Amino acid sequence: MTVLTCASTGQLITLLGERIADSGEGKVWRTNRNGYLAKIYHDQTPERVQKLAVMIAHRPKEPNSHLNHISFAWPKSVLKDAQGNCVGFLMPEIKEGKELIDIYNPKRRKDLKLEVDWRFLHTTALNIASIIEAIHISGYVLGDIKPQNILVNDRALPSIIDTDSFQVRNPVNGKIYRCPVGSPDYTPPELIDKDFSSIDQTEVHDRFRLAVIIYQLLFGGESPFAGKWTCTGDTPETNELIRRGLWLYAPNRLVQPVERTIPLEIIHPEVQRCFLRCFNDGYKNSNLRPTAGDWVKALRLAVNELTICGKLDSHYYSRTYGKCYWCDRSTKLDIDIFPKKQTSYKDKDADAYNNRGLSRYILGDTKGAINDYNQALRINPNHADAYNNRGLARSTLGDKQGAINDYNQALHIDPNFTQAYINLLIIRYKMIALILIGLIAASSLSLIIFANNLNSATNSKLDKDYVNRCSDHVSLKNYSEAINDCNEAVKINPNNDEAYFLRCSAHFHLKDYSEAIDDCNGAVKINPNNDKAYFVRGVSHIMNGNKPQGIEDLRKAISLGNEAAKEILKDVQ
Template sequence: MATDEGRACPLLPRAGTEEAERRNAIRPSCLFILFSPHCICSSTNFCGIFKENCVILSVFSQHRDILSAQRSVLPMSITKNYTGLTLQGTTGTSYTVGAAVSGGEGGEGRVYRLRGLPDLAAKIYHEDRYTYPPRDRTYMDRKLKAMLRLHPSAAHSLAWPVDVLYLRGRMVGYVMPLIRSMHKIYDVCRPDSRRQLFPQWSWNDLVKVARNLSRCLALLHQNGIVAGDLNPNNIFVDHLGAVVLIDTDSFDITDPVTREHFPCTVGTAEMLAPELQKVRDLRSPQARFSAQSDDFSLAIYIFLLLMNNYHPFYCRQRRGAPSSSGGFAGNANILRGRCVYLRRAGGSLPPRGAPSFSLLPVRVRVLFANTFSYTERTACSRAAIARRTSAQTWYTALAALQRAPLRRCRRDPSHLYPAHNFRCPWCAAEKDYPSASPAPPPRTAPAGRRRKVISRSTWPLRVFCILAGGAGWLAAAPFLWGWIASLFPALSPAGPAVLCIPGALLGLAAGCGLARGYAHSRRSFPYWLGAGLVCAAAPLLVLLLAGFLAPAAG
């Protein structure tokens, strides 16, 4: 899942799938051969070494958590070309299968176009899928029919079944909306591939993608549906930031009529909540996906989108730290609650090139903390699970973040970041790790779209605010002293000097406060109005101060 620096990379096969089981069964053998002392021998001894290692590894593979010896030698998927065949729907509707969709083949089936229906497609299962009870073709037939009765309000963001397909009475797949011109969220998270797909996108567009993904999951949860396996290969994004989820037949649902529960039995390890990480087999009854487990996976995706594709649970070790401090073991860190952006322990640090967590507004950081702040002891506690930020809360917060003003870096105009940052966080990340991918390039806002982008060159405005505050106090005391003395004859002639010193200090403090709050005051009124208010209020504050000093002088 991650390179040496903790950046998200192509994911492993989903846990619980037959493809994952075959690959995982091979992985221990490769590791053992790699670290075997016999590897130092010449290539002529390779055959003997291989036989010797295979004998040892046959015992080692028996202790795999999820695998069994039978399933580790399963053959490749048995496919059948359905192009040109006519399939029947649940109501007798006939569908003629067209050509296979390019890139539409996965571990469970293949996607075809439907002739005469340009907006629909058919997902046809491989011949060797869903052939053994309890999850056989009859089971999937019941589940797909239950999905037809659900009608989720987020149907526009889902490749939701429209009809079930049969060939001579045997269920072979289902009809769904055809997904066009969309890209996997994995390619959207990665800066290098994103620049090729959407060269005009900015950081704000990634906020929009995160917001739309949150909205999609919030609508699912409102309808009692749990996505379960939020695999990056099943989340698609278009050029407008719209999000669509595919492979919805793996969702965790309940039939609204019969109340039969159809659990999700697959998952992506790097995205699973800790209570699911502890389950050895996602097909077991102990594996219970929920809206809260979806919220955990959602928070990881939002972190990847906002933090330049850095995983919240990937880290590096401080030099000299013991090897048991976590390193890049993202799955183990999820179990232990070791999010280095919130809690650094055991010599772990964020990966090089990762932007500072302070890049994000405080409100967003608090939402991440609600989800990722737990320990190994409390990871699966009810309190920690209930505290996770919901998809609806994320949607509200990200919608507000999308409307917030941005700053543009003076050194690199392609760097945009939230306005509360006084320095460019992308430049700081590049300085920490020069080979790290830069922030997204700038975009040209379409006509009619109002978007505030604040220049980073604000030091003249800040200096003006500070000087205006101090000058207002210094100018007010001498000119108003005569009028004040007429009101309070007991005051000493040395009063102007007494008032000028604290007045100037208070004026400078007020000006500094306005300068520090410039990014926030910019939202409600311009800087020049704030500076003018400081100058106008200075004489009134001098009068107030003189009123307090007059009795003491008398």
């Protein structure tokens, strides 16, 4: 059993069971930290340590935080061995995601019995573009965009993994840590046969890779460079076609569509233009390739123009095209990559409205989403997922009581619906935040007295400074700074339970509930009567999906006189 130390918190991290992934760089393990994995490198280098430090200090903004989703498995903290050497890092675990190829490849979808339609694929493409846009805004270049590095859940929400391979630029001194790897068939023409370890890439290179991924999603998993070779000799390899700019709709038409090729004209005109800009204009001038933001705008329009087929509910087509291409293709080729869904008539209609509502919500059409959820519930009044999704939409519009009613109804139908419990707690999030700030303010005097009574006069002064400043940071919502000060306070005095509590409060506000739980554990170990720590630990357990443990901690907080815990317990029960 391997035990490591989390550099940011000092907590012990144990590697569990067998490794779950292995690559040329390292191995990935489960850990004793719920919701976190560890990547342990085969060989560590000083440059890799520096690169991780920059990534940990400068995390991109999470574009899907409002959906309680993790969009990228970003390094959380460096992991050190007993000698203090950096051996890897801690990162969030992406649960219940399928590899992108399982989503866009019709045969693999069929083998896995995934009911995916064209709207789902459009929405997935939109969300991938949105995530990559957020990464680019923060100054990162993905470098190695490929299907194996993108996982997708059943809400069409992607998560990007293997983020430590990104090209990283230190915003302080400008130093660039390159992406040393790339994947055939996704490399832009100007980089083919180049040594990635010696090249500073830009987001312009990522634009080409993103376009290939989006094409595969929308066109049955096919490459834009796959078709009939019309010249003499054997068909060149894909990389050679890319190098020469020979795709299906290139001006020279040396590669042409075949009978099974899904034509470009069936998609929204703005999406068509993006492909033409990338592979035609962008071949001559790479700066003309559409950005991730351009794709987001085009795909938003495309999703809004999709309509359901009158014959098959699994078929969607663009209103700009005017008819169901998939029905025509099925008749002509006897191939249907979006076959009839295997659900009851009642359920399939309710699911269709529920899924469309989720797509509308993701696109920002919250009122339209609620209308779809209403229709789903008229068809199937026992659709727990529709109640949960409508609750989320109502909460977004400020109808907190309506949201609570919907979550309660979802739980009435399915008492094991964990997501509904989590959403119900999120409704209370602002109240909890205010309670925490109030508890911190009320504790300020006791913190000063506590710090002044430490044995060492020097340490007392330092501890007082760090703890008081940490309290101020939490009150001002400067949570990262608060964590740094608490780290210093704990180093000076490992028995300061209030420092642990303040740090757990900061982690809670950052929605890092596992870290909050660890700090609460430290607080109650030092002071078993710290009601505030039991309170926050209880709520954190529930947000992490561990309702029984959460209820137990809330009851303990109540027994110690914590009134705020009573209100939360009413909702949970």
